[in-house]
Amino acid sequence: MLLKILLRNAARHRLRTALTVAGTVVAILAFVLLQTVVDAWYAGVAASSAHRLVTRNAISLIFPLPIHYRDRIRQVEGVTTLSYGNWFGGYYQDPKNFFVNLAMEPASYLALYPEYQLSAEERAAFLQDRRGAIVGRKLSERFGWKVGDTVPLKGTVFPGDWPVTIRGVYRGRDRNTDETQLFFHWDYLNETLRATDPRRVDQVGIYVAGLARPEGAAAAAAAIDALFASSAAETLTESEQAFLLGFVAMSETILVATRVVALVVIATLLAVVGNTMAMSVRERLSEYAVLKTLGFGTGRIALSILGESVLITLVGGVLGLALAFPVTGRFAAVVGGLFPNFAVEPRTVLEALGTAVLVGLAAAVLPARQAVRVGIAEALGRVG
Amino acid sequence: MTAPLVELRGVSKSYRRGGQRVPVLAGIDLDIPAGEFLALMGPSGSGKSTLLNLIAGLDQPDTGTIRVGGLDITGLEEGELARWRAEHVGFVFQFYYLIPVLTAFENVELPLLLAPLSRRERREHAALALHLVGLDDRADHYPRQLSGGQQQRVAIARALVVDPLLVVADEPTGDLDRVSAGEVLDLLTRLNGELGKTVVMVTHDPRAGRRARKVQYLDKGVLSDAPEDPSA
Numbered sequence: 001m002l003l004k005i006l007l008r009n010a011a012r013h014r015l016r017t018a019l020t021v022a023g024t025v026v027a028i029l030a031f032v033l034l035q036t037v038v039d040a041w042y043a044g045v046a047a048s049s050a051h052r053l054v055t056r057n058a059i060s061l062i063f064p065l066p067i068h069y070r071d072r073i074r075q076v077e078g079v080t081t082l083s084y085g086n087w088f089g090g091y092y093q094d095p096k097n098f099f100v101n102l103a104m105e106p107a108s109y110l111a112l113y114p115e116y117q118l119s120a121e122e123r124a125a126f127l128q129d130r131r132g133a134i135v136g137r138k139l140s141e142r143f144g145w146k147v148g149d150t151v152p153l154k155g156t157v158f159p160g161d162w163p164v165t166i167r168g169v170y171r172g173r174d175r176n177t178d179e180t181q182l183f184f185h186w187d188y189l190n191e192t193l194r195a196t197d198p199r200r201v202d203q204v205g206i207y208v209a210g211l212a213r214p215e216g217a218a219a220a221a222a223a224i225d226a227l228f229a230s231s232a233a234e235t236l237t238e239s240e241q242a243f244l245l246g247f248v249a250m251s252e253t254i255l256v257a258t259r260v261v262a263l264v265v266i267a268t269l270l271a272v273v274g275n276t277m278a279m280s281v282r283e284r285l286s287e288y289a290v291l292k293t294l295g296f297g298t299g300r301i302a303l304s305i306l307g308e309s310v311l312i313t314l315v316g317g318v319l320g321l322a323l324a325f326p327v328t329g330r331f332a333a334v335v336g337g338l339f340p341n342f343a344v345e346p347r348t349v350l351e352a353l354g355t356a357v358l359v360g361l362a363a364a365v366l367p368a369r370q371a372v373r374v375g376i377a378e379a380l381g382r383v384g
Numbered sequence: 385m386t387a388p389l390v391e392l393r394g395v396s397k398s399y400r401r402g403g404q405r406v407p408v409l410a411g412i413d414l415d416i417p418a419g420e421f422l423a424l425m426g427p428s429g430s431g432k433s434t435l436l437n438l439i440a441g442l443d444q445p446d447t448g449t450i451r452v453g454g455l456d457i458t459g460l461e462e463g464e465l466a467r468w469r470a471e472h473v474g475f476v477f478q479f480y481y482l483i484p485v486l487t488a489f490e491n492v493e494l495p496l497l498l499a500p501l502s503r504r505e506r507r508e509h510a511a512l513a514l515h516l517v518g519l520d521d522r523a524d525h526y527p528r529q530l531s532g533g534q535q536q537r538v539a540i541a542r543a544l545v546v547d548p549l550l551v552v553a554d555e556p557t558g559d560l561d562r563v564s565a566g567e568v569l570d571l572l573t574r575l576n577g578e579l580g581k582t583v584v585m586v587t588h589d590p591r592a593g594r595r596a597r598k599v600q601y602l603d604k605g606v607l608s609d610a611p612e613d614p615s616a
Contacts, residue, residue: 001490001497008485290481293442294495294542295470297463376442377433380477 024316122168136179289379317356474543533564
């Protein structure tokens with residue numbers, strides 16, 4: 001019966017309840033979208049491996065390292081595989097078509113990144129063709145590329161036209177794997193530069209070292225940096241995770257702002273639902289006084305108010321979540337290159353539902369307190 | 385000689401208004417035997433409703449004791465008092481105070497949620513109570529679909545459904561037309577006469593007062609026997 005009262009009370013002022021539910025839908029949708037943006041920012045970090053170290057110029061990533069460091073790094077104890085390459089920074093047709101493209105030493109890079117999965121044929125074709133490239137599944141779908149297509153990349157860091165032939169489309173081993181990148185041969189870049197810009201020949205942006213044991217990462221990183229201490233190009237070696245977090249840190253202010261906006265949205269929702277519940281309880285004080293008169297305890301009365309509030313926010317939360325999936329899908333299509341893994345995480349779903357429940361409870365605390373403390377005689381006008 | 389059902393001794397009550405204590409009841413002694421139909425009358429602000437609240441366990445006196453059915457209810461905690469009310473007191477208010485989102489039947493069933501009854505037993509009791517007030521055919525109606533008199537009859541059914549020791553009614557006809565008021569008073573008289581319920585009723589209405597077996601007059605917080613002619 002109390003459940004019946006709770007449900008019918010929630011439907012009593014349909015417009016007010018509908019508007020509150022609508023407010024909750026918008027707030028939960030915004031919360032999920034913002035949280036997914038933050039998650040997408042960290043997606044690369046989440047996909048990083050403890051078995052990989054990244055070495056770059058100690059001054060900045062912008063400055064290159066000589067290719068001859070390669071042989072000395074390979075000698076460091078614990079390093080099993082070494083790859084290297086450059087951030088290419090090219091685009092396709094229009095500079096707005098951003099996607100990650102790297103010129104890497106292909107065989108060692110594929111050995112270091114088993115999460116980029118290719119068929120044996122595609123792998124062989126890519127390795128054999130110096131102008132060959134592989135692209136992620138999502139990137140190929142985005143531009144309609146197929147194996148065998150020649151893609152005219154336009155260079156920005158390395159100006160000019162850089163046609164590459166797609167030799168394979170890789171798939172991610174798991175959902176965290178970025179399927180929006182393009183990789184081509186570092187040799188193609190280097191040999192072309194030898195003719196067009198000799199000053200930039202035999203230089204790499206990063207070395208990626210594969211480790212036998214993650215526990216040896218700190219020692220190996222220290223050993224690599226020690227090799228080139230006091231040289232013209234000192235190195236900074238860090239775990240892949242730390243390296244990627246460095247990129248995220250560059251956007252820290254935006255991330256903090258995003259999180260603050262998410263909190264403001266939830267605080268606003270709390271105020272909206274709190275106001276609805278306060279109005280509802282104030283209108284029904286005499287009914288709560290009657291329930292107290294009949295012998296209903298404070299627990300049952302408080303529960304009916306908290307339950308009504310949670311019902312409203314939970315309905316709004318579920319509808320908001322239901323909308324969040326198509327909306328994030330659309331968002332992902334629009335900003336595809338920027339966020340390779342823009343998808344609602346199961347954790348975000350739980351957080352959104354938890355937030356809806358907590359907001360419902362928090363918004364009803366003060367109204368419930370008012371209801372259970374109401375004086376029967378005063379509420380029923382029975383003094384005198 | 386049997387002990388009275390309700391026994392008040394030296395009961396005083398005052399309220400704080402604007403920083404001052406305003407005495408409402410002063411040293412009230414009152415015995416109400418079981419099966420009585422008592423009307424409490426007096427001018428507005430005389431303390432009638434306050435006295436009814438104290439008898440029904442809705443409020444506590446500043447001093448004095450109140451015993452109902454042998455139990456000193458002035459010593460009970462709020463939760464114990466709520467449980468006691470649920471078992472032993474039926475309430476009828478001037479403005480009915482039905483729960484608007486429940487049907488007539490559900491309103492009558494409501495107090496039984498606190499009783500150790502099965503759903504079937506609850507429904508049987510509620511149906512019987514509605515039958516006693518002649519509203520079987522209005523069971524599925526919501527309060528807004530009922531007249532004032534019908535709502536008050538539903539409220540009376542809700543009061544008697546728990547088979548209480550005591551029924552308290554505060555101006556039960558105050559919001560009703562003459563015909564409906566007559567029907568409600570008929571019901572209260574039947575409750576008292578046929579079912580043996582002890583009824584304490586606060587009223588301004590001399591016609592209502594005449595239905596009671598006994599009338600007590602309250603003025604300036606002091607209780608006295610009603611004048612021979614209560615309308616005077």
